[in-house]
Amino acid sequence: MSESRWPAPAKINLFLHILGRDESGYHRLQTLFQLLDWGDEIRIEPTDESDLVLLRPTPGVPTDQDLGLRAARLLQDETGVRLGAKISVTKRIPLGAGLGGGSSDAATVLHALNCLWDAGLSVTDLAALGRRLGADVPVFVHGASAWAEGRGELLTPMSVGESWYVLGFPGTHVSTAAVFNAPDLPRNSPAIDPSDYAWERCRNDCQAWVLDHHPGLEDWLAGLAEFGAPRMSGTGSCFYLRARDSDVAHEITQALKSRYNVRAVRGVDTSPLLETCAEAR
Ligand code: C5P
Numbered sequence: 001m002s003e004s005r006w007p008a009p010a011k012i013n014l015f016l017h018i019l020g021r022d023e024s025g026y027h028r029l030q031t032l033f034q035l036l037d038w039g040d041e042i043r044i045e046p047t048d049e050s051d052l053v054l055l056r057p058t059p060g061v062p063t064d065q066d067l068g069l070r071a072a073r074l075l076q077d078e079t080g081v082r083l084g085a086k087i088s089v090t091k092r093i094p095l096g097a098g099l100g101g102g103s104s105d106a107a108t109v110l111h112a113l114n115c116l117w118d119a120g121l122s123v124t125d126l127a128a129l130g131r132r133l134g135a136d137v138p139v140f141v142h143g144a145s146a147w148a149e150g151r152g153e154l155l156t157p158m159s160v161g162e163s164w165y166v167l168g169f170p171g172t173h174v175s176t177a178a179v180f181n182a183p184d185l186p187r188n189s190p191a192i193d194p195s196d197y198a199w200e201r202c203r204n205d206c207q208a209w210v211l212d213h214h215p216g217l218e219d220w221l222a223g224l225a226e227f228g229a230p231r232m233s234g235t236g237s238c239f240y241l242r243a244r245d246s247d248v249a250h251e252i253t254q255a256l257k258s259r260y261n262v263r264a265v266r267g268v269d270t271s272p273l274l275e276t277c278a279e280a281r
């Protein structure tokens with residue numbers, strides 16, 4: 001059987017407010033997920049044998065913890081499909097960056113294998129499976145920029161419109177669990193109505209904690225701050241600047257790139273994954 005290529009886009013959180021915790025200790029959030037048209041690429045070759053093979057394991061991720069491979073196993077187990085796959089991820093989204101790389105890889109594998117195995121699950125079914133793999137997986141399965149509540153899985157699609165950003169990668173790995181387990185993380189933001197959302201009035205409640213606990217990040221941010229107000233994505237460590245348009249995003253990137261690992265990226269309302277899925281049907 002032949003190999004096909006599937007995009008796994010990154011996301012940024014345009015804001016992230018922590019409202020409190022639920023009974024199981026998970027955080028109740030409000031966030032706006034902005035999908036990007038940049039990310040990982042996954043090549044998948046379905047096979048007649050039921051083996052699931054990860055051809056190029058991501059350095060630093062034990063194979064049994066790889067979210068793409070776990071997504072494939074979960075789909076196989078839940079649907080009883082007897083086919084297998086060879087999976088190869090071209091990793092561009094750094095780990096521990098707050099850009100949802102692992103979650104997006106999982107969502108892409110779920111969609112791709114559902115299609116290639118002809119497993120017949122709906123998007124709602126795939127999102128429910130995705131939720132078992134991580135709180136950020138459902139937004140990538142649904143493939144639309146979205147307002148999110150609960151643990152981040154109660155989604156309402158929200159158009160952000162044409163938008164450009166400069167992503168800055170400090171090269172610091174931040175553990176999501178370490179941030180959320182911190183006793184001194186603020187957890188008391190009031191709920192806001194989506195209609196009251198304005199970027200300037202919102203913030204990332206994890207940002208101050210991550211800056212306090214990762215010495216060097218504050219200095220690293222100074223250069224980005226010359227061009228606007230950098231905000232952290234998710235639990236970090238990636239920061240982004242909003243840019244008026246593509247030209248401005250590329251100009252800022254050009255000005256910073258000798259000193260910083262930066263990239264101009266376009267925000268999209270609809271994931272490129274959905275287009276690939278539509279073409280594959
Ligand atoms: O869902 P995910 O596996 O990405 O989350 C990693 C860890 O972050 C969880 O084990 C949990 O400790 C914490 N978390 C949380 N509240 C959320 C999302 C994640 O406490 N809404």
